Every structure is written in C-alpha cells, then in structure tokens.
Amino acid sequence: MPQYAYFKGEFIPLADAKLGVMTHALHYGTACFEGIRGNWNAAKKQMFIFRPSEHYQRLLNSCKVLKIELPYTVEKLVEITVELARRCEFKEDIYIRPLAYKSAEALGVRLHGLEADFLAFVIPWGPYLDVDKARCAIASWRRPDDNTIPPQAKLTGLYINNALAKTEAIEHGYDEAIMLTAQGYVSEGSGENIFIITNGKLVTPSVASSILVGITRDTVIKLAKEELGLETEEKHISRNELYTARECFLTGTAAHITPVAEIDGRKIADGEIGEVTARLQKLYFEIIKGNVVKHRDWCVPVYPEAG
Ligand code: PMP
Numbered sequence: 001m002p003q004y005a006y007f008k009g010e011f012i013p014l015a016d017a018k019l020g021v022m023t024h025a026l027h028y029g030t031a032c033f034e035g036i037r038g039n040w041n042a043a044k045k046q047m048f049i050f051r052p053s054e055h056y057q058r059l060l061n062s063c064k065v066l067k068i069e070l071p072y073t074v075e076k077l078v079e080i081t082v083e084l085a086r087r088c089e090f091k092e093d094i095y096i097r098p099l100a101y102k103s104a105e106a107l108g109v110r111l112h113g114l115e116a117d118f119l120a121f122v123i124p125w126g127p128y129l130d131v132d133k134a135r136c137a138i139a140s141w142r143r144p145d146d147n148t149i150p151p152q153a154k155l156t157g158l159y160i161n162n163a164l165a166k167t168e169a170i171e172h173g174y175d176e177a178i179m180l181t182a183q184g185y186v187s188e189g190s191g192e193n194i195f196i197i198t199n200g201k202l203v204t205p206s207v208a209s210s211i212l213v214g215i216t217r218d219t220v221i222k223l224a225k226e227e228l229g230l231e232t233e234e235k236h237i238s239r240n241e242l243y244t245a246r247e248c249f250l251t252g253t254a255a256h257i258t259p260v261a262e263i264d265g266r267k268i269a270d271g272e273i274g275e276v277t278a279r280l281q282k283l284y285f286e287i288i289k290g291n292v293v294k295h296r297d298w299c300v301p302v303y304p305e306a307g
Contacts, residue, residue: 003088030114031102033098035253038090039299040289047090048289053078063100068101072118084122090122095125096120136260137264139177139178142179142180143180144161144182152213162190176250177189178263179210186237192258193205193212196242196245197245197246203232203241204221220284224276246268247269248274249281287299
C-alpha cells in the first residue's frame with residue numbers, strides 16, 4: 001500500500017519524510033500532536049474520519065501553549081487530512097498522526113523565536129489496548145498539574161509522564177496505568193480518560209483533575225445523555241470510589257471504549273463488562289463507522305460517496 005506523509009507543505013512518500021538531527025522538537029519535546037482515527041466500513045466501502053475538526057481545534061490550542069503559529073485553519077487541516085488518507089488507499093482502520101513541531105535546527109531551551117512546521121502521516125492500526133476488558137494499576141507516577149506542564153495540551157514532552165506510567169503498569173503485568181493528580185485524585189489512563197458508574201450516576205474526573213479533555217470523553221458524555229438519559233457528573237474522584245465503582249471504563253481515540261475489569265487486584269463489581277459500558281460501547285462503534293444517520297456529522301468520509 002502506498003504510504004504518504006504531509007511534510008513541509010507537500011504530500012510525499014512517507015519514507016522520504018525525514019528530519020535533521022538538530023531539530024529542536026527532538027531535543028526538548030517542543031511539539032504537540034493529535035491522534036485521529038479513520039474507521040473502515042466494509043459494507044459501505046468507506047473510511048470515516050471521526051471528529052477531525054475537534055482534534056484540530058485541540059491541536060491549535062496546544063500550539064498556542066507552545067507558541068507555534070501554523071499557517072492553517074481547522075478547515076484546511078481537515079482537508080489536508082482527508083486528502084492524505086485518500087492517497088494512502090487503506091481499506092482497514094487507520095490512525096492519523098498530525099504533529100506541530102519546532103522545526104528549527106537550533107539548540108537552547110526555549111519556546112520563543114523558533115520556526116515551526118506541521119506534518120501528518122497515516123498508519124493502519126487496529127485495537128490499541130487489545131483486550132476485551134482491561135486490568136489496570138494505579139501508577140506511582142502522578143499527573144503533572146496545570147502549572148507544571150498543562151495536561152490539557154497534548155504536548156510531546158509531557159508524554160514522558162504517560163510513558164513512565166504505562167511501562168510501569170505493563171512491567172507489573174497490567175494492561176494500563178491509571179494516574180492520580182498531584183493531590184491524589186483519579187486523573188486518567190496513560191492514553192485514555194476514565195469513567196465510573198457509581199450510585200447510578202456516570203462520573204468522570206473534571207477538567208481540574210489534570211486530564212486531557214478527550215474527544216471520546218465528550219462523545220460519551222453526549223451519547224450517555226442523548227441515548228441513555230444519563231447525565232455525567234464531572235468531579236474529583238477518590239481512589240476508594242474507583243475501587244468500589246459499579247462499572248468502570250476507559251475512553252480514547254486509540255482505545256475506543258475499553259471496559260475495566262480490575263484495578264490494583266480488586267475486581268470492579270463482578271469483573272465483567274457492565275451494562276451501561278456495554279450499551280455505550282455498542283452505540284459508539286456504530287457511530288464511528290458512520291452507521292448512525294443522526295451522528296453522521298461527526299464522520300468525515302475519505303472516499304467519494306456513491307450516489
Ligand atoms: N488522555 C490522554 C493522556 C490521551 O493521550 C488521550 C488520547 N488522545 C486521551 C486522554 C483521550 O483523548 P481522545 O478521546 O481525544 O483521544
């Protein structure tokens with residue numbers, strides 16, 4: 001399959017997209033990124049990119065934090081992405097990785113006075129956590145708070161924190177890490193937001209809990225309300241509430257909606273997939289494949305639509 005990158009303002013073969021060793025972003029983590037999914041619908045022979053505008057709005061917000069000014073609007077970035085995906089011709093689920101980075105070949109810790117650029121590429125990518133239900137562990141690594149490195153911005157340098165937590169969890173035999181805030185409240189997974197069902201309510205850590213405000217999180221909040229009549233409470237969640245929840249699941253572009261069966265060797269309820277989780281999962285998978293007319297505005301088709 002031909003693979004392309006959008007690199008320095010052009011579509012070129014992925015293998016030719018190369019950066020110099022002095023690139024600032026490589027040394028100091030001065031880049032921000034997105035992860036966007038294209039979901040293949042075999043029956044419709046169509047690829048649907050899920051909520052790309054929201055991803056690019058978040059990218060531009062991250063750029064603001066890093067003092068990167070891209071010469072593109074959200075609309076233009078979506079157009080580039082659709083064109084890139086079309087050129088790659090994949091007929092399976094894909095993952096799109098846009099990156100805005102300090103491209104200056106210059107040393108010195110700073111954000112100001114550095115050239116920046118945008119690139120994107122596409123890879124075929126199936127399930128991320130690749131388990132029906134995840135076994136999780138609370139990480140020994142805390143999520144940085146807003147005045148350390150703002151977790152609401154998707155900054156490459158920040159992801160060292162996530163990588164420390166993820167590898168610790170995997171090396172201890174778990175599928176995913178759950179990080180706490182500096183104050184000890186539940187924050188999020190290494191690449192996912194977290195939800196619990198407790199006392200009949202859907203609850204998720206608020207923006208004040210050092211989270212990346214996920215687009216899947218937003219999708220779940222909207223679906224729970226519209227389709228299940230369930231309001232989501234956004235608040236601080238304690239570790240105890242997590243252990244004793246009726247249901248728990250993770251949400252993310254890569255991980256979709258992944259049920260959590262166990263945390264720190266404690267089963268969540270009976271350790272099986274909860275009822276609300278299962279209903280949300282079913283709805284979500286239909287929607288991202290472009291099968292739900294009501295939510296087709298979230299799905300941008302890649303290939304020309306028949307008729
Ligand atoms: N938190 C973190 C730390 C993430 O990396 C991600 C993945 N982007 C998420 C949450 C989920 O965000 P989204 O649903 O927008 O993919």
